[in-house]
Amino acid sequence: MELEEKRPRITLTQPLPVDQTASVPLVSDGRRPRWTSRLAFTWPLIYGAHIIVLITLGITIIILATVRGGAKKHKSVFWEVAPEFISAAIAIITTMIVQFIFIPKFWKNRAHEMIARGMFDPTVTHSTVYGRRIVLEIGCSEGMASACFAREILAHQGNIAQARTSASLPIFIGHDRWSKWTRIPNNPTCYLETLTRIGVPRDLIRTSRVDETNSETRATLPFADNSISLVVSYLGLEEVSKWNNRRERRMLFRELARVVAVGGAMIVLENSGSGTYEGAKEELKSKSWFEGPMMSYRRLLIHELGWEEEWVQVRKQWGTQYLVARKGMNV
Numbered sequence: 080m081e082l083e084e085k086r087p088r089i090t091l092t093q094p095l096p097v098d099q100t101a102s103v104p105l106v107s108d109g110r111r112p113r114w115t116s117r118l119a120f121t122w123p124l125i126y127g128a129h130i131i132v133l134i135t136l137g138i139t140i141i142i143l144a145t146v147r148g149g150a151k152k153h154k155s156v157f158w159e160v161a162p163e164f165i166s167a168a169i170a171i172i173t174t175m176i177v178q179f180i181f182i183p184k185f186w187k188n189r190a191h192e193m194i195a196r197g198m199f200d201p202t203v204t205h206s207t208v209y210g211r212r213i214v215l216e217i218g219c220s221e222g223m224a225s226a227c228f229a230r231e232i233l234a235h236q237g238n239i240a241q242a243r244t245s246a247s248l249p250i251f252i253g254h255d256r257w258s259k260w261t262r263i264p265n266n267p268t269c270y271l272e273t274l275t276r277i278g279v280p281r282d283l284i285r286t287s288r289v290d291e292t293n294s295e296t297r298a299t300l301p302f303a304d305n306s307i308s309l310v311v312s313y314l315g316l317e318e319v320s321k322w323n324n325r326r327e328r329r330m331l332f333r334e335l336a337r338v339v340a341v342g343g344a345m346i347v348l349e350n351s352g353s354g355t356y357e358g359a360k361e362e363l364k365s366k367s368w369f370e371g372p373m374m375s376y377r378r379l380l381i382h383e384l385g386w387e388e389e390w391v392q393v394r395k396q397w398g399t400q401y402l403v404a405r406k407g408m409n410v
Contacts, residue, residue, distance in 0.1 A: 095209060095252075096287040096301040099267040133171060136164035185396065186224045186313065189346055190231035198344045198405055199309045208306035208340075212249035215307045217335065218315025219253035219286075221269040225311065229279050248283055249308060254300065256289045256319060289319050297321065298330035302338040305406075310335050310345040317351055329353045332376055336384050339406045348401040353379055373400040380404055 193199040216225045229251060236247060253270040267286040274284045290296035297320060312335065320327035332353060339345050352372035373393045380386040390405040 095250075095285065099286040099288050100271045100284070133164065133167035136161075136167065139164075181397070182313075183223060183227065185399065186227040187230070188396065189224075189401070190227040193228075193309075193344065193346060193403070194231055194235055198403060208303045209250075212308040213252060213306065214249050214309045214311065215252045215254060215302070215338070216315070217254050217310065217312040217331075218318030219255050219270055220265055220318075222251075222253050222273040224313045225251050225253060225270070226273050226277055228309070228311065229274055230277055233278055248279065250283050250285060251279060253286045254289065254315075254319070255286070256291065258318075294321065294324070294327055294330075298327045298334060300331075300334040300338055304337055305340045305343075307338045308340055308343045310339055310343075310347075312345070312347045312349065314349060316347070316349050323351075325351075325353060329379065332379060333384065336380060336386070336406075341406055341408055344403065344405045346401060346403050347373070347376060348399065349373065349376070352376070371400045373402045376402050377404075385409065 214225060214228055216222060219225060232248065251274055253267070255265070255267075255270075257265050257267060267288075270286050271281075271284050275281060287301060290299070290301075316328045316331050320331050328349075328351065332347075335345055335347070349372055352375035371393070377391050377393050380391045381388050386404060387407040387409065390407060392403050393400055394403060395401075
C-alpha cells in the first residue's frame with residue numbers, strides 16, 4: 080500500500096530563500112521589454128515542430144506554385160502538402176491568440192476577482208513570519224500571473240490613495256525550475272523584468288529555484304508554515320513536479336496549502352488532477368469522469384487537510400476550471 084506521509088513542518092525562523100536574481104542586472108532599462116520577453120515561446124518541443132513543418136511545407140508550396148507548370152501540373156502533390164501547411168499555420172495562430180490575448184485576460188480577471196471579492200486583501204498582513212505580505216507564484220516562468228496581480232494591487236492602492244512605496248506593497252516571489260524544455264526564454268531575469276516594467280520596486284522581487292535532487296526536494300517549498308499571503312499556480316504543479324507524476328503533484332499541492340497563511344488564499348489552474356492513492360479516504364475518490372481536474376484538489380483540501388468547505392470553491396470562466404481557496408483559523 081502506498082503511504083503518503085505528512086510533510087515535515089518548517090520552522091518559523093527560516094529566512095526567505097536565496098534570491099536567484101540578487102546580483103543580476105536588468106538587461107533592459109525597465110521600461111522597454113526585451114523582444115524575447117514578448118515572444119516567450121511556450122512548450123517549444125511541441126510548437127517548435129509546428130513551426131518547422133510550417134516553414135518546410137510553405138517553401139514546398141511556393142516551389143510547386145512557381146515551377147514549370149505550377150500547381151496545375153503538380154496538383155496531386157500540391158493538395159497533399161496544403162492541408163498540413165494549413166494545420167500547422169492554424170496551430171501557431173491559435174497558440175499566439177491564446178497566449179497573448181486569452182491567458183493574460185483570464186489572469187487579469189482573476190486578480191480583480193480575488194481583490195474585489197475580498198479573497199485577498201493586499202492591505203492586510205496575514206502573517207508576521209517574514210514581516211511582509213508575500214505573493215508566491217509556482218512555476219512562474221516570466222511571471223505573467225504575478226504581473227496581473229501586481230497591476231491590480233497597484234491600481235487598488237491608487238483607488239484608496241495609498242502611496243506606492245515599498246512598505247505598502249507585498250514581496251513577489253517566483254518559484255520555478257527555469258527549464259528551457261517548457262519555455263524559451265525561461266530564466267529568473269525574465270521574471271524580474273516583467274514585474275519591474277509595471278512598477279514593482281526592484282527590492283520587492285525575488286526568485287527561487289526548485290531543488291531537483293530527488294522527488295522529495297522537488298515537491299518541497301523553502302518557505303515557513305503559514306507565511307505566504309497569496310499562492311498562485313498556473314500549471315505550476317505540472318511544471319515543477321516530474322512529468323506525469325501524480326504523487327509529486329499531491330505532495331507539492333500539500334506544500335502550497337502548508338505555506339498559505341491563515342487568512343491567506345490560493346488560486347490554482349491545472350490541466351491534471353491530483354489523483355488518488357491506495358488506502359485513500361473514500362471522500363478523496365473521483366465521483367465522475369467529467370468533473371474536471373480541479374475537483375480532486377478541492378477534495379484534498381477539504382477532506383484531508385481540513386480546510387473549510389465554504390472557502391474552497393471550483394469556479395469556471397470560458398470553460399476553464401480553477402480553484403480558489405482561503406485558509407481558515409481551524410486549519
